[in-house]
Amino acid sequence: MAENDVERCGFLFVHEAVVEQVLSEMPADEKLYDLAELFKVFGDSTRIKILYALFEAELCVCDIAQLLGLTQSAVSHQLRVLKAGRLVKPRKDGKTVFYSLADDHVRTLIAQGMEHIEE
Amino acid sequence: MAENDVERCGFLFVHEAVVEQVLSEMPADEKLYDLAELFKVFGDSTRIKILYALFEAELCVCDIAQLLGLTQSAVSHQLRVLKAGRLVKPRKDGKTVFYSLADDHVRTLIAQGMEHIEE
DNA sequence: ATAACATATGAACAATAATTCATATGTTTG
DNA sequence: CAAACATATGAATTATTGTTCATATGTTAT
Numbered sequence: 001m002a003e004n005d006v007e008r009c010g011f012l013f014v015h016e017a018v019v020e021q022v023l024s025e026m027p028a029d030e031k032l033y034d035l036a037e038l039f040k041v042f043g044d045s046t047r048i049k050i051l052y053a054l055f056e057a058e059l060c061v062c063d064i065a066q067l068l069g070l071t072q073s074a075v076s077h078q079l080r081v082l083k084a085g086r087l088v089k090p091r092k093d094g095k096t097v098f099y100s101l102a103d104d105h106v107r108t109l110i111a112q113g114m115e116h117i118e119e
Numbered sequence: 120m121a122e123n124d125v126e127r128c129g130f131l132f133v134h135e136a137v138v139e140q141v142l143s144e145m146p147a148d149e150k151l152y153d154l155a156e157l158f159k160v161f162g163d164s165t166r167i168k169i170l171y172a173l174f175e176a177e178l179c180v181c182d183i184a185q186l187l188g189l190t191q192s193a194v195s196h197q198l199r200v201l202k203a204g205r206l207v208k209p210r211k212d213g214k215t216v217f218y219s220l221a222d223d224h225v226r227t228l229i230a231q232g233m234e235h236i237e238e
Numbered sequence: 239a240t241a242a243c244a245t246a247t248g249a250a251c252a253a254t255a256a257t258t259c260a261t262a263t264g265t266t267t268g
Numbered sequence: 269c270a271a272a273c274a275t276a277t278g279a280a281t282t283a284t285t286g287t288t289c290a291t292a293t294g295t296t297a298t
């Protein structure tokens with residue numbers, strides 16, 4: 001099987017060894033799905049704006065709405081998505097709820113994304 | 120305006136200074152839109168799988184299709200999206216086109232995302 | 239030139255998701 | 269307790285997006 005595993009594409013172009021390698025390094029389907037879900041959360045400009053606003057300070061829902069020119073409902077819905085993705089966390093104080101970034105991954109991921117955009 | 124700028128939420132909860140800060144650090148709308156678009160590209164499990172496959176080796180379209188159990192058309196469509204986002208790059212060799220990762224941001228972004236998922 | 243093959247593309251369809259509107263929940267104040 | 273307020277939620281609507289199917293484009297080999 002010297003030249004035989006470099007077949008034309010009827011089967012595989014690449015060497016068997018590479019196929020093995022690719023398949024063995026590939027994470028479980030569920031993890032890939034979760035990863036896609038995470039990026040999906042970042043994949044909306046409204047949510048990106050909300051995250052950027054929270055870069056500077058914790059803010060309550062109506063602050064965010066006013067700052068970004070969005071309705072209270074839209075912001076609340078999106079905060080729910082961000083919270084589900086563990087990207088923001090709430091702190092309740094009386095009737096108002098303050099949101100802040102959940103951890104540093106948010107900052108590093110967005111920074112990395114920006115780098116790619118700007119090159 | 121000492122206590123005055125810590126108004127109840129009829130206007131803004133936060134200090135004027137913070138509002139200024141948030142708005143001044145906020146990138147231009149177009150950039151935020153582009154950033155969301157970038158993350159949107161990562162935000163699909165099929166595309167994530169393709170990128171992971173390309174972690175190990177450059178692959179042609181039909182290799183990817185067979186490796187991942189997808190149709191040629193689906194892979195081609197998604198490669199177009201990945202290419203538009205400058206996440207993969209093509210190398211044409213006769214009738215076959217080999218794709219590889221465009222740069223290291225792909226790896227670092229996915230690695231960062233995985234970290235967040237797994238904690 | 240014709241046949242076989244790898245990839246790309248367009249249209250149609252199905253599935254997801256974002257926003258709006260109305261309203262519910264829960265908290266504070268008079 | 270009632271009114272005012274901040275937030276959350278559900279349903280409906282609109283917009284986006286992924287996949288499939290059919291077919292087009294471009295390349296290699298006979």
